[in-house]
Amino acid sequence: MSGQTKEQIISAGKKLVDAGLVLATWGNISCRVPRSPYFLITPSGMPYAQLKPEDLVMVGQKGQVAEGMRKPSTEVLMHLAIYTARADVQAVVHTHSPYAGSFAVAREPIPVILEEMAQLIGGPVKVANYGLAGTEVLAKYTVEALEERNAVLLANHGVVAVGTSITEALTVAFLVEKCAQVMLRAKALGVPYTMGSRETQRLRENFLKHYGQNKKGGGAD
Template identity: 40%
Template sequence: MSRPSAPAIRRAVIRACKRLDTKGHVAGAEGNLSARIGATRLVVTPSGRCKADLTAADLISIKTDGTGMVGQLRPSSEIAMHLAIYRARPDVGAIVHAHPLAATAFAVARTPIPKGTLAEVAGVVGPTPVVVYRTPGTAALGRAVSAALRAANVALLANHGAVAVGPTIGVALQRMESLEQAARTILAARLAGRPKTLKAAERMTLEQLWKSGAGRGLVTRAAPRRRI
């Protein structure tokens, strides 16, 4: 299958921006998204702009080593985090960082999404490590997040928000949305009573189902384990 063209990827990023805004996963200029457009370049959302108002022309192109910026606007203040993730995960084609309410509540509590509570957690979301707090926009945050994502595709950023990665912007967005839905459901279940968890064998069956591609049409391969 041929890789989408750079203009097509730009349009996909903008669609994801508008979807995040519509669903309330970002407010104002919050959040940032990026996607690879080749072996050595990516596009990233600009700093200080509402996601609902962005156009494909607003995206900034930059090399994966942080040089060669092309665009009229400043890149996201979290560009260091995006670059660090791409360096640590060559398989990642896109990154979504947002502040969905329920997932961010777990991040503020510094509590991962409980395992074995929902099929989507086992299949689409996977492990949700909580990244130690680091000042937003710093290289230190980039190092912490990229380390956590070596063995996960979603992470909670302590007192900050969440980040999801995938081979495409569509997959990264789906993981972010599934993370938020899981967080909302778990919080609601706690109000209703004491949430029950799936048995280990049941969780394993679900994980195998999603890895085979049978679950919701999304293949969610485990993130490769890499030495840090």
């Protein structure tokens, strides 16, 4: 099963590069190994286009390398902290996307402006306090700002997206970038209408209850 997970991580990395959400070797991706206490993470400083399954690193519950010949991403502590705090999270995607990065630099959260944002992210994308990359401080601030939502901005750094699968975490990463772009364009037209917490909660609950082929009814597309 870890072999399939490795291929999914590599594929996700290539999609991030193709979409311009990361450049060169920046950003990182991880995913829990099914039915085990470990997670797989991309290696430090290696181009996504060149990654092979054997380049991915398996990490244990204390942050130790359990398997692999490469050095894990420098943000391994952040990934570990998220998995420790959120049992529901199965995958983490960290990007340096430009539009969302603008909000991270301004240290301005992205409010809920689209239904899909409420449905998939579960609320506004808040900004975590600044912490040096790769440190326990950044890991702590990330978890605190993420709370129970599926995305967070890292001040002057980038975006962290999480999900119940690599596919969902990747979708969240793309959605955050889309919402940032829409928000900036809407501001140019006037004052954007942002959705309230009650609307957001109803959309999120309806999405979780009804969206998908295995669920009945629905209010999502």
